[in-house]
Amino acid sequence: DSEVYAMSMGAIKSAIAIASELESETIIVHAYDPDFPKDIVNDASINQLIDAYSNLAAFAQPYGVRVAIENLEEPYSQQLLDSLLEHVKDLTFCFDIGHANVGKTMTYYLPKYMNRLSALHIHDNHGETDEHLIPGEGEIDIAGFFKLLKDHQYEGYTGIEVHGVDKAGTDSPLKTAMLIREQMDLLVTKAATS
Numbered sequence: 001d002s003e004v005y006a007m008s009m010g011a012i013k014s015a016i017a018i019a020s021e022l023e024s025e026t027i028i029v030h031a032y033d034p035d036f037p038k039d040i041v042n043d044a045s046i047n048q049l050i051d052a053y054s055n056l057a058a059f060a061q062p063y064g065v066r067v068a069i070e071n072l073e074e075p076y077s078q079q080l081l082d083s084l085l086e087h088v089k090d091l092t093f094c095f096d097i098g099h100a101n102v103g104k105t106m107t108y109y110l111p112k113y114m115n116r117l118s119a120l121h122i123h124d125n126h127g128e129t130d131e132h133l134i135p136g137e138g139e140i141d142i143a144g145f146f147k148l149l150k151d152h153q154y155e156g157y158t159g160i161e162v163h164g165v166d167k168a169g170t171d172s173p174l175k176t177a178m179l180i181r182e183q184m185d186l187l188v189t190k191a192a193t194s
Helices: 002-021 043-063 076-087 097-102 142-151 173-193
Strands: 026-028 066-070 092-096 117-122 157-160
Touching (some): 002 026, 002 043, 026 092, 026 117, 043 066, 043 076, 066 076, 092 097, 142 173
Parallel strands (some): 026 066, 092 117
8 A cells, every 4th residue: 555655665765875875886676575466467566666666766866876676586577677677767687696597587687687787696506496505506507607797797796695504514604604705716717717
């Protein structure tokens, strides 16, 4: 309803102002949640999302913050992102490589939206569930992905989204972070030499 909409928009606008204070360049706002109704891709919902994202992108501009939309669960993500990125010219894209692998959309979003890319979520999985593994522990060709980014001269935000770090076999967050850094260095080096 309109009261919930106004409160949600107010909360996101506050987050944009805070992001600006923290000198963040991008804020990622999910267009939907997997618990949303299955008819989320109807015209009324898409038009409401277009209106909301247009409002947020315009609000964020004076703050020097970009609003990005992330690919989430399929089959809804493609329809929503295509509509939003077509109709909201200042909206940017956050590519989540793990979501794309599970949704079998690795080649759908990129390079199609490479020119709108402002953020990345990097993690690994085996293609069935969103495992959020350390890059290199699953089946995703992350080195090939980094090569694609290099070829397109991507220089935006890259976030590592690893859950369940106890699977890494380390006994401390610092050791886990060092393991992730070592693995990422290997994958970036592999991408640079291929």
